[in-house]
Amino acid sequence: MPTILIVDDEQDIRELLAMKLQKEGFETLEAPDGLEGEKMASEHQPDLVVLDLMMPGKDGISVCKSMRKEARTSKIPILMLTARGGMDEKIAGLELGADDYMTKPFSPKELVLRVRNILRRTMAVEGGSVIEVGPFRLDKNNLKFYLNAEEIDLTSTEFKLLHMLIEIPGSTRERDELLEKVWGYSNQTQTRTLDTHIKRLRAKLGEYGACIETVRSVGYRYKESSN
Amino acid sequence: MPTILIVDDEQDIRELLAMKLQKEGFETLEAPDGLEGEKMASEHQPDLVVLDLMMPGKDGISVCKSMRKEARTSKIPILMLTARGGMDEKIAGLELGADDYMTKPFSPKELVLRVRNILRRTMAVEGGSVIEVGPFRLDKNNLKFYLNAEEIDLTSTEFKLLHMLIEIPGSTRERDELLEKVWGYSNQTQTRTLDTHIKRLRAKLGEYGACIETVRSVGYRYKESSN
DNA sequence: GATGGCAGTGACAAACTTGTCACAACGCTA
DNA sequence: TAGCGTTGTGACAAGTTTGTCACTGCCATC
Known part of the structure; x- marks a missing residue:
């Protein structure tokens, strides 16, 4: 952080x-x-x-x-x-x-x-085109994502979303911000799309899904698991 | 070059x-x-x-x-x-x-x-996460691609493929190399997949599709159009 | 200019991706 | 603990993406 x-x-x-x-x-x-x-x-x-x-x-x-x-x-x-x-x-x-x-x-x-x-x-x-945080490694050059050295397939929406979340670990991204940057939605669009994608991301991250924290009424945040 | x-x-x-x-x-x-x-x-x-x-x-x-x-x-x-x-x-x-x-x-x-x-x-x-060559601009951070400032939607496969091609303009990428880096295929896999995707890329690039040159028996190469 | 190999193309079906919705679950506050 | 707003979830259908194949066209070499 x-x-x-x-x-x-x-x-x-x-x-x-x-x-x-x-x-x-x-x-x-x-x-x-x-x-x-x-x-x-x-x-x-x-x-x-x-x-x-x-x-x-x-x-x-x-x-x-x-x-x-x-x-x-x-x-x-x-x-x-x-x-x-x-x-x-x-x-x-x-x-x-x-x-x-x-x-x-x-x-x-x-x-x-x-x-x-x-x-x-x-x-x-400094970091070039690879973001490494905790057990995650996100290779922007090859659009690949690794969890503990194991490659995990992400769709491009998932990739963008995860990228936003771990880009600056610990900082909270607002719903509106995510919807705008990942989907291009204008502010205050009412949709459950973000929630659904967060669910899918968490599922793919398995036990590490918990690293994506919900910040109630604000958005989401990546936080390294305390183990 | x-x-x-x-x-x-x-x-x-x-x-x-x-x-x-x-x-x-x-x-x-x-x-x-x-x-x-x-x-x-x-x-x-x-x-x-x-x-x-x-x-x-x-x-x-x-x-x-x-x-x-x-x-x-x-x-x-x-x-x-x-x-x-x-x-x-x-x-x-x-x-x-x-x-x-x-x-x-x-x-x-x-x-x-x-x-x-x-x-x-x-x-x-030097260039950060945006590759600019000729009329092309490829933003790795936001996974967006622009042709003469106009945004063009690329699927993630297309994005990876184009990225490989324009990463080092003028250098020829072998079929095997592209198949391996973009698709993860092992060497000498026999497939027309690459050809088809090149076709689709060229179509999306319109008149600039010609920038993707075929290097017979070797692979493909990006070359700036001479106009 | 025939031949063989390589590349381009259109069509197609399978697989995947995505947004939405209805409903369940949750958390906060009174 | 009741109520309200927010988030999680499973299902679904529309749309997109992808790899394959058969066929056509092109190029180099003999």
Whole structure:
């Protein structure tokens, strides 16, 4: 489950972000200022840093610069936050090595979306075209799926669905999101199709079917079995 | 069509390799010694270098070292060749940044296989999960295929087949290879299945169907249309 | 230009895939 | 624990996909 470090001087914002991200299955760390943020990034090696631009003391730009210079943090993706929508800052941030940029106010949904996009991007580059989580291995190149080294036939719908679910382990995918990405359905389409396919997937995964957790009223999530 | 630089002091070997690689649709360059090899690598920026380890003058190890140091050649993948199967050299080669290693004598088939594997690996990292060639775009993440920005539905078999064909444009894929990779058939299975699927693919590609060339008695190959 | 081998094609039936529905089961809240 | 909304499930039928086959057409070689 990816860990995300939140660096912001306003406690309210930190807590709000942390809550939203935790709801999605991410683990969170918090730092109240730039220096502390740098220290935690280096120590805990989070998978992503959400970094506020405007902070008293060491600001976001400086933190970004420092992180990019230090070997232990140079590759950690950074999502910049700022209150203003100025283009100059955006460009400065991106040039300094931030991976994305978001202006306040933002919706929690947008935050989660951007976080996931960055993680997907960086994980895809690192992991190549094979996703391995727990006993699952999903080979996008050959469209093959393995459970504990045993190949299991998936239909292309099942493949897409499982792909979405394990792409970022632990994060919850909303029904609407799955319906849109896998089926191309527009929001709020009323259908039992997703449920049925989840059932079929679980059946094919046998005892590991339990790894696909239902998140009531929200969607589904992949979670490694605790055995 | 990828270009491959062959660096070997023996003319016979160079020509043999060049012939086999050309037969697969690659373009080839040849250099008779290490220094010349370095120069050509820097100038022509080939997609891969086949590098002999044992050469009079500047040997393969040194060339490899130099190439990795120079910016223009540091990222070009290297396939090392050597007459002996010594583990020490293998390790030395791989540590120096060679991408793969092959001991003589080797079959032309093995050569082509390794070359293709390296290219696939490096191209996959560079290009991410979307393959774009000519008017085709194949999105492995979402299992979608576009022809000139228009989405075209492919069945999963068609997707796999097309993927194999355009993965390394211009290189010929043998019938046996396609049957094995796409269908899991063992070698020399006698079937018209492949032909039928090629027909269906061509039909879906419309006027671009011609991009899939028949290589009589061998297999098929993707080739960009000359318009 | 005959011959043999290889590839293209249309038709077809079997198998598979998929969305829907009705109903059962479940979980949360009052 | 009753009620309500959400999810799980088995069955089913329509649609899609797939491999095979017989036949046609093409190409290279003799």
